[in-house]
Amino acid sequence: MHDSPHEHQHGPMDLSVRVIRKASSGSNEWNRGQDPADWWQELVNRHGHVGPWNVLGYRMGRFVLRELGTSWGSHEYIVTAHIPACTPYSCILDGLAVATGNSEGRLDLLWSEVALPEFIHVSVRRASDRKLVLVFEPCAEYLKRISQGTVHDLERQSRECEKMPEEELFRVRWIEPRR
Numbered sequence: 001m002h003d004s005p006h007e008h009q010h011g012p013m014d015l016s017v018r019v020i021r022k023a024s025s026g027s028n029e030w031n032r033g034q035d036p037a038d039w040w041q042e043l044v045n046r047h048g049h050v051g052p053w054n055v056l057g058y059r060m061g062r063f064v065l066r067e068l069g070t071s072w073g074s075h076e077y078i079v080t081a082h083i084p085a086c087t088p089y090s091c092i093l094d095g096l097a098v099a100t101g102n103s104e105g106r107l108d109l110l111w112s113e114v115a116l117p118e119f120i121h122v123s124v125r126r127a128s129d130r131k132l133v134l135v136f137e138p139c140a141e142y143l144k145r146i147s148q149g150t151v152h153d154l155e156r157q158s159r160e161c162e163k164m165p166e167e168e169l170f171r172v173r174w175i176e177p178r179r
């Protein structure tokens, strides 16, 4: 037994970092952002180019809005990309940001490192109680498909990702029963 500040009274599920300010959910004075009219251009502005990893994150983010009944910029969910600490995997973060309005600065868009690409997933937790709601697992066949190419393939790969059915891009593991 030692006296590390994190040794006491933390249950196995207690992963909390800090509590998100309650006033920050929903549409209010803390949330005056607007869903971009042109998400593709928003990605270019933010990221410098649009690549398939951006669009993959964008598609996951839009799934969150649609299936969890939340709106852009309402900050009701914390989205975490669990990825190797390098590009192109990290490009997924900008797609998630543009799709949801979540941001690194508000601590509702996070990332954590995994050792291998096969461990990549994106988790979605409710901001109010930090309970895990669902996990996205990218399809291995799809990741293989976008693992090659040059800068000249980005546009084609991105447009392809925009149109592909969600089932071919990622699987969704619902932790809470689907509504």
Ligand SMILES: [Zn+2]
Residues within 6 Å of the ligand: 047, 051, 053, 087, 088, 091
């Ligand atoms: Zn990129």
